[in-house]
Amino acid sequence: MNISVSNHLPGAPARQPSREVLNVQGLSAGYGPVRVIHDLDLVVQSGERIGIVGLNGHGKSTLFYAIAGLTGWQRGSIKLNGREVGRTRSQGPGRYTHEIVRAGLALIPQGDEIFHGLTVEEHLDSGAYTATAWRDRAARKLRILEIFPPLRKLMDVPVGRLSGGERRMVSIGRGLMTDASLFLVDEPSLGLAPKIGKSVINALMAVKLGDAAMIIAEQNVALLEGRVDRVIGMHVGKLKGEASAALALNVYRKA
Amino acid sequence: MVELMLRRLSPSSGVEQGGTATLFSCSGISLDLGGREILREINLHVQAGEVLGIIGPNGAGKTSLFEILSGRMPPKSGTVWFKGENVTSLPLHSRSRLGIGRTFQTPVVPDELTVGETFKAARQAYRPFLTKFDAEYGADLVGLKISEDTPAMQLDTFNRRKLLLACLLMRRPSLLLLDEPAAGLINSEVDEIDKLLRMLAKEMDVAILIVEHRIELLGMIADRILVMDAGEVISEGLMDDVMADPKVHAAYFEDFSEEADA
Amino acid sequence: MSLDSGTKWRNPLFVWGGKRDVEELPTIPFRSHQEVWEGTRQSKTKLNPVGRLRYYHKWPGHGRTMWNRLRYWPTRRRVLRLRGEYNPKTLRAEKTIVDKRPIWWVLGLLALAIAPLFTPGDLQNTLLTAGATFGIYSAISLCWMLIMGTAGVFSLATYAVVGTAAFVTALLAVKFALPWWLLPPIGALVGLVFGGIIALPATRLDGFYYALLTLGLNELCRVYFITSKEFGSANGGLYGATTYVPEDWSQLGQLLLAYYACFGLMLLALLLYRFVNGRRLGRILRMAPEKREAFAEATGVNFRQARVWVFLISSAALGFIGGFYTSNFGGVAFSIFNFDTVLLGLAMLVIGGVGRAEGAVVGTLIVVFFDQVLNTWGPARFMIIGLIMLLVVLYLRNGLFGIKAQFRAWRDKKKSERRSTRAEKGGEMLPEEATETDDKSIIYQRRYDKMTRNHLKTLVSPEVIEEHRQSLNGQHSEALERLLIYFRTRPQVEKYAIMAVERFEGYRIVALSGHRGVAPRVVEDRIYSTPDEACHGVFMRRVQDLLES
């Protein structure tokens, strides 16, 4: 299947042969009686950086949560690195999330999902969940500190005391501690002063993806503008207007 | 005459604003939480029938300010005046008895009661107990048309907000503190809120303090706007003046054009 | 379907020599929508028998008959809450009992009242003795329920209050030979004082910490009474108080008297529960459950004060029960302060369900039955009690009496989950939803809309897209024309528009918000160089939305 490559960044490094990192088919998800995601399909290739935009409450976070298995219930298939991680029976939220995470997902959630009692350093450590990452966590932390210099002074401060912006940095830093193959970043600039927000986005753009892929959900389209490979709109639980009708058409014809 | 009396009652707070006595004011409010300075020297005042809008980016301290103004949190320093009395140390329920109504950012309802029971409980919250007619008056005012037997938990966001408002309005408060009353509402519902607030302010002389992210709503109903950022008031005045303030622009309206400049 | 195998469309306007007109274009055969209509009219969604089952009895008839005249004396409350409504199908006036609990209560209490008449002869002693114990303990549980459920205070000092009152009254009774009827009121006083002491920290501490504090108090009481020379008589307790059971009655007479006296005590406790929980205090406290007091506070409720009131009232009642306990057993033993006693008491509350009177009574009934009646079973009965507790706690959210609500919640959840998985792409209205919608025409609108879209989807083809790319305006082939008409009639929300940027040098696609004052949203980052390209871009997006819908 050929996806639109027409509008990716000029001067982006030549792609390695791309591989499907994520393949979502017919995903529906919701919380109890509410259905938030409706029959959604999404394919993400390695090396891609995708933006998802949409109004408040239209299900961007829910899509991410569904991929991580954190919604109340969900149906449909989710393949992460070719491995089926979508569970179609209703499940307790979060019951299998750690397995999905270990299969190569890094979720940087929208709310501050932090451990308020841990210090910044421990917090970053907690992101290194694989054995290799744990072993060279020192080096990785240094890398994070290069991205977020303000954290340098705060390494021993409990995260619960930090300001929203600092928490956000910690939270993103935690997500970047391992080598995941899919980064889901939910509203990185939310609750941040515009300037920090921008630097966070810059940091995300600077992450070398290699074989991995990244999806960024953001309300502020201007921040993503021209810096991601494609932008997908999200409207009442459906993806909208991916700029290649041909793809959709193909999918439709095949079905 | 009344103003004179008021002034005598409250020497330090009876500031006059535009010829009418201040109904509610605060001065020098500061707050520290978890070792951080959340609010710094906030002053504000409203008079009867006035709508004061408060805007500011997330985390500016708007909700924290409301917590102090309504008595759910004590300030580190500063005083709150209502009708010429110092109410700084009164808890929320006492202030509520004086006529200060407050709503919350998240639409809270009593989970275990039905709508009818909620009204009954609110009527009997303190003496004098109100009659059924007062409750109906409150419900009519906000346009709550829900069967009495519905569990309050099953209400949707709008009706939840209405339920609290009805419970407050049946005591005929003279000041309302509204924390994001339109959050999570669709446009037609926002219009309804808009109408209600206008009526309260202009016809019933209720003073309203309102925090809201929907600028268009504020623009329609607020007499004055206060802009907060990082625990401080950075601008105050009419909507248009405030909008023109570059400081406000920098703090709150980060939009495309600026992005383009950057 | 390929380009050459398709049909050709001849542009009728070509002769007018439009700038970009072409004479012939490949297109696809246009299928009549009549065909589609025929094919779609039958709903293909499998219809399951759904909808709310009216399994409750409907009383026919109208008018203010018997039920509405019956009131609880001396209040003006109706005995049963009835709701009158018209049956939408038969248009008959019907009455539904909104709250059937009074009926169950009356039946249950009647059963308890006449139970002694039906005790089998060879279990009479056992059952009546256990019945009396049940009466006392259910009264205690009810008062405890007021503290735990209504006031929301996790107090474990309940038995400490009962025990203290019982010991003090027993001491007084032994010393001053007080008559038995004085003991409960004295106990109530003791309870009030005790309650006053422990009410103070209740406003400061929360949750487990208060539980620990009260557990500590309980332990203190136990140690104090055991070690105190006054109370610590060699009887394993303090005995010798006068009881209300006359010595010279027959065994059966004594047992029956004790049974009915304890039953009466339970009724008193129930009345108190009703009075506190069902009236103002209970309402305002239920309005302010722990950690969610905001609503109540905002309406001016002083919930702390209310909590202390409930605490005091129930402590006094517990003291009263303590006094009664003494006059029932002729004294009291230290075991009332034992950890086990507290635990079994807790089990009584939890099994029935915290926060409801019937929970307290039935929970007590179950525990007392196993603990006392089945005492020939030995250790097995405690394992059964433990197992019941465990199962209740593992599977039930709020005890046995929460089953109904939990089942309903579970059913609704399952229903809506299934409903949402059954939903076809395109969102025809679902059967359940359909039965609940007032405006039935919406169902047909949606069905029609879906049919239209299904039809239109078959019209999208590379040929049609190509045609649109070539000629945006003017006369189009049948297929394209149908598509465009459909797109034009879409509502305003999320409708696409083209925005010119930077002095008309670039064009981008935005989506209208559909609301005045809300800025359009940019939907993609692509910038088109000509309006035509942008126009086609919009078309492509719409086509894609259509295909995705």
Place this chain on the structure above:
Amino acid sequence: MDIWFIVSNTIVLACIYGTLAIGISITWSSLGLLNLSYGFIFAFAGYGAWLFAQNVSAWGPAVLAAGILAGALGGVIICAIGFIPIHDKPNFTIRGLIATLAINLIGTQFLLWWFGPRSKNLPDIFGNWSLSLPGAVFTADKVGNVVTSIVILAVVLRWMQSSRRGLEIRAMMMNPHAASIVGIGVRRTSFYVMGITGGLAGLAAVLLSQTYYISPFGGLMPMIKGVSIALCGGLGSVRGAVIAAIVLGLNEALTGMSIGGRYVLITQFVVIIAILLVRPRGIAGLLDKAREA
């Protein structure tokens, strides 16, 4: 000399109490579960060690290990029955409390029925010598107790502080949702935790087998003590638990010295009540709730 007696007694008692409370505190801090079946685990481990000593070997360290293993097994069982099914359900804290209570009730009755009412004795773990110091004589089990519990506590604390598992355990209670996002499986970690705290209970059971002989109800007192200390120290704070253990040990030593042993329970609860009145969330408990911003 009196001072020395008090100090030494305090140390002994603090070690005992610390060993008792630490498991409860850790369980709370990572699972959010107030484990009231601790008493059952305690007795269960004791019987495990006893069976081992009877049937396999009575060599001290082996018995100790058997007790720890049995305790860990008990913890895992509790976890499987009382934690896993309800940990993500509404009202979990209170339901978990009652569930563990119920398990405790069933378990102790089962032990009573199976092993009979007579207390059991473990072989001397640390031999049978005693150490005479000015002011006090220490029997082998006391010295062994103190040394072992200090070592184990230090190891556990160190492990909690600096290993990945320890980090997971600490992180899990603070935010189970976030924990799953960083790859911490709540269920798996809870098994670890319950295994470890069960093992600690087993350790305590074996160490204290000279005082709290192994009997079906023998775990009740240690549990009440442990819960009191854990709560008093501030639920979830290991440091607080240690402080509380020292405070209560000191209190007990002082009470025993000055006004007599019979007042120990009274003064103990008076001290606890006083502490709670002054610090409503325990010694090291967080005074304000975590902010939700």
Place this chain on the structure above:
Amino acid sequence: AQPIILGIPYCQTAAAGVADHQDFLNGTTLAMEEINAAGGILGRPLKLFTTDMNVLSPESSKQALAACVDAKVDAISFAFTLVPLPAMDATVKYKCPYINGNAQRAGTSAVKAHPDKYNHIFQFCPSEVNYGWSYASWLEDEEQRGVWKPKNRKVHIIQEQIGYCQTISRAAQEAIKRRGKFEVARITDIQYPVQDWAPVIREMKEVDAAAIMVDHWVAAEYAAFCKQFVASPVRDSLVYLQYGPSQPEFLELAGSAANGFVWGTTMGIYGDERGLAYRQKYKKRFPGIAGLAYTGIAYDQTYYLKKAWEAVGDPRKFSEVCDWIRANPQRGVCGHVDMGNPYQEARHFPDNGGDELQAQKLEAGVAQLYVQIQGGEHKITYPGPVSETKLIAAPWWS
């Protein structure tokens, strides 16, 4: 034939008393099996009706006896309950013979006070007061016998707080004072559960009394005490423990540390021929260490009832059975039980001068046994007529 039913409320689930009650049930079972093997009573087999009873809880005790009444038992025989009065009250209308091994004066004085109400209630063993009263005379006798040479005249009493222990302690103080040979130097209060005996032992050393009485009731804690005491003993003191060590677990728990301690019971299996034979029999039926008190008491109680029934001829004639019991004493493996007195309680031997229930001769009463642990075994050392050996020097004596 229709069986004769003997009601046995026994404690199976509570935190206290289970071990004694287990002993009691075993003793009764043994007697029942023997009786039934020998053809039963009056040609009818004997059957036990058992029910659980929490000895700490009045509700449960009442309930257990109510269950016995419902089962229409012909007699009730049980070990003890700590709340005797409610239990007694539950049978006052039924009035079947009610024999228990409750060594509590509180119960028997109620019998004395209300003879009409409680005339069916018999206490098979002498009351706990005798522990205290006899203690003083025992000390004097031991001093005379000469093995123990008191280093001073001091007695140190360690007392637990429950009523039972308090009563004993009071009786001991009273007797010591009355006799005047020794003096109470100090009374130390302890409280169950005792986790650490160190402060107590420390106080013992401080007082350094010639005789130490540890008035407690929990076997396991006694064992812990022995271990700690042996590690740093009070030199040359005669240490007396209460009834607790009679429980089988004591020896297991304390091991060799128990050697040299003395304990007592107001009623226990004698060390004479009959007693030893009974012990053998019991051991054969219930292997393992046997308890020394309730195993025998239960056996004797059952045989006593058997004799009464056989004499009266109809177990349902409750008052006649009770009359027979009052009139006819019995000599069993635990001594001579004579309950024909207003307390309806067995007489106590040796005479300690405490009350009117003292027997002058061994043949007229139940001997209180003083047992010393010698070489890991219980040996009856006092009173003379039933003693197996003499008191020997404890390991900590010089």
